[in-house]
Amino acid sequence: MAGMARRSRREFAVSHGNTVAFLGWTVGVMVYLATLSVAGALFAQTVLDRWSLSLAGVVTVQVPEASEPASRGTLSRQDAVEDILDKTPGIQSHTVLEEERTRALLEPWLGESLIAELPLPVMIDVQLEHGARVDFTGLGERITSVAPGSVLDDHGLWLSRVAATASTLARGGWIVVFLVGLVAVISVIFAILSGLTVNRDIVELLKLMGARDTYIARRFQGHMVGTTLPVCGLGGLCAIGTVFAVTGFARENGGRSEALPVQLSPTALSLLDWAIVAAVPLAFAILTVVTARLAALYALRRMS
Amino acid sequence: MSMMASDSIVSFDNVEMRYADSPPILRNVSFDIPLGSFHFLTGRSGAGKSSILRMMYLALRPNRGQVRIFGRDPHQGNASNIANIRRRIGIVFQDFRLIDHLSVLENVALPLRIAGERESVIHQHVSELLEWVGLSRYLDARPPALSGGQQQRIAIARAVIARPSLLLADEPTGNVDDRLADRLLFLFEELNRAGTTVLIATHNETMVSKYRHPRLVIIGEGVEMQYSRYSSASNFHPT
Ligand SMILES: Nc1ncnc2c1ncn2[C@@H]1O[C@H](COP(=O)(O)OP(=O)(O)OP(=O)(O)O)[C@@H](O)[C@H]1O
Numbered sequence: 001m002a003g004m005a006r007r008s009r010r011e012f013a014v015s016h017g018n019t020v021a022f023l024g025w026t027v028g029v030m031v032y033l034a035t036l037s038v039a040g041a042l043f044a045q046t047v048l049d050r051w052s053l054s055l056a057g058v059v060t061v062q063v064p065e066a067s068e069p070a071s072r073g074t075l076s077r078q079d080a081v082e083d084i085l086d087k088t089p090g091i092q093s094h095t096v097l098e099e100e101r102t103r104a105l106l107e108p109w110l111g112e113s114l115i116a117e118l119p120l121p122v123m124i125d126v127q128l129e130h131g132a133r134v135d136f137t138g139l140g141e142r143i144t145s146v147a148p149g150s151v152l153d154d155h156g157l158w159l160s161r162v163a164a165t166a167s168t169l170a171r172g173g174w175i176v177v178f179l180v181g182l183v184a185v186i187s188v189i190f191a192i193l194s195g196l197t198v199n200r201d202i203v204e205l206l207k208l209m210g211a212r213d214t215y216i217a218r219r220f221q222g223h224m225v226g227t228t229l230p231v232c233g234l235g236g237l238c239a240i241g242t243v244f245a246v247t248g249f250a251r252e253n254g255g256r257s258e259a260l261p262v263q264l265s266p267t268a269l270s271l272l273d274w275a276i277v278a279a280v281p282l283a284f285a286i287l288t289v290v291t292a293r294l295a296a297l298y299a300l301r302r303m304s
Numbered sequence: 305m306s307m308m309a310s311d312s313i314v315s316f317d318n319v320e321m322r323y324a325d326s327p328p329i330l331r332n333v334s335f336d337i338p339l340g341s342f343h344f345l346t347g348r349s350g351a352g353k354s355s356i357l358r359m360m361y362l363a364l365r366p367n368r369g370q371v372r373i374f375g376r377d378p379h380q381g382n383a384s385n386i387a388n389i390r391r392r393i394g395i396v397f398q399d400f401r402l403i404d405h406l407s408v409l410e411n412v413a414l415p416l417r418i419a420g421e422r423e424s425v426i427h428q429h430v431s432e433l434l435e436w437v438g439l440s441r442y443l444d445a446r447p448p449a450l451s452g453g454q455q456q457r458i459a460i461a462r463a464v465i466a467r468p469s470l471l472l473a474d475e476p477t478g479n480v481d482d483r484l485a486d487r488l489l490f491l492f493e494e495l496n497r498a499g500t501t502v503l504i505a506t507h508n509e510t511m512v513s514k515y516r517h518p519r520l521v522i523i524g525e526g527v528e529m530q531y532s533r534y535s536s537a538s539n540f541h542p543t
Pocket residue numbers: 323324329347348349350351352353354355356398507
């Protein structure tokens with residue numbers, strides 16, 4: 001009896017024919033895209049945040065043939081450079097990288113055999129004071145005057161480019177979500193309106209029997225919601241699966257991520273970020289239901 | 305029946321009706337259908353029987369004059385007022401208007417669904433009524449798979465299932481044999497005895513003369529009320 005009741009309650013949904021099947025596919029793909037975009041935007045944002053945190057103010061100095069005597073004075077080139085760094089205002093501290101680390105850093109760029117043959121430069125990490133503005137051109141000139149061939153590597157320029165790209169990605173992700181949401185709304189409205197037009201006779205019949213617009217709207221929603229809700233869930237799951245697959249792939253091929261402060265892995269996102277990603281399919285589900293209802297009510301009011 | 309302003313369930317007052325730009329098919333039509341009565345509505349094909357019923361179930365508005373249902377002007381007030389009135393009217397459409405993709409049971413259940421009736425009640429009432437009209441074997445069938453007469457009985461069952469205050473039946477026996485027509489007429493009379501006001505549009509002269517209920521006859525563009533000499537006193541309501 002309960003089974004019968006459930007069946008018959010479901011049975012009286014107005015059929016939309018192919019429109020709903022088509023809408024199912026559309027909404028599924030859109031939810032997939034939107035979820036993926038949000039995940040991408042959040043990744044970009046996370047990468048950006050951590051980079052700015054850990055790299056802001058880091059400058060590297062490469063000193064080749066560091067144990068040779070400096071051009072001036074009695075110190076070795078390395079000591080002379082460190083001396084200059086000590087005396088430059090705005091520099092908080094500097095650290096000489098161990099040879100192991102230097103090797104590891106350069107290996108991907110130069111190759112193992114070359115590394116073994118080449119005399120390695122000494123690399124010095126320079127930590128700037130927060131907010132300090134250092135004249136890098138002047139510093140660079142002073143360093144090369146004691147240790148010719150040294151390179152002052154200012155990450156600032158490079159970082160700002162990366163940051164710009166990341167924040168564009170993040171912003172782009174949200175714009176994609178907005179556009180995809182807009183298209184979803186338009187598709188749902190179109191499906192509801194064409195459903196009402198195709199079923200005009202039934203709508204008229206229901207009205208003649210004294211059915212209210214809210215009742216008829218619910219019948220029209222019924223079928224659509226039954227299709228779009230599972231599809232929203234499926235699209236979201238596929239998107240999350242894609243995120244895991246892509247990040248897993250990146251990690252396996254990520255020998256070079258030594259240089260990155262953020263591992264491109266699912267754990268890079270916070271729990272809150274993941275909650276936001278999971279909320280996207282849910283938001284789409286709610287969006288389609290509410291849109292379907294409002295569109296149906298609006299159209300029904302105009303039909304009578 | 306607190307909403308009754310008079311004991312007329314339907315009253316036409318100087319009604320004129322035309323479709324689009326064609327000349328009026330009805331002019332200066334005035335009559336009253338008393339509460340609890342049983343009337344036939346007759347007239348030649350194309351005279352306007354269906355049009356009169358359409359005005360009664362509020363699918364058409366008169367171009368002139370006034371139609372009052374349950375003692376009120378139905379078009380005053382909001383849309384839910386019209387829905388409320390329609391819920392109290394059972395309609396047998398001349399072309400049945402069954403929903404093809406719903407089962408027989410679901411088609412007949414529609415008015416109860418709209419009224420928000422409980423599922424168990426719906427199933428019981430619908431199967432009882434379908435048994436009565438001889439369709440208990442077809443609960444799960446779809447209307448297109450049934451004969452014209454069977455579809456007509458479904459349409460009738462759907463019109464009476466919610467025990468309407470007013471039953472408007474447009475040619476309800478047009479597709480059935482005489483024996484079945486009698487059975488359906490008996491159903492309408494039972495319903496009438498239980499309080500439903502019945503109006504049946506038909507050009508089946510044999511049936512009209514056999515049952516001797518008062519009749520509204522469309523003659524030209526006018527409507528005339530005719531009482532059979534033998535019609536029962538209870539149905540006789542001079543106005
Ligand atoms: N939707 C419409 N648009 C235009 N004219 C119509 C429409 N419906 C009916 N008519 C015309 O109005 C007149 C009355 O039609 P109606 O259907 O009310 O007649 P009827 O008495 O029910 O006929 P029948 O016994 O054949 O069912 C006819 O001349 C018909 O052509």
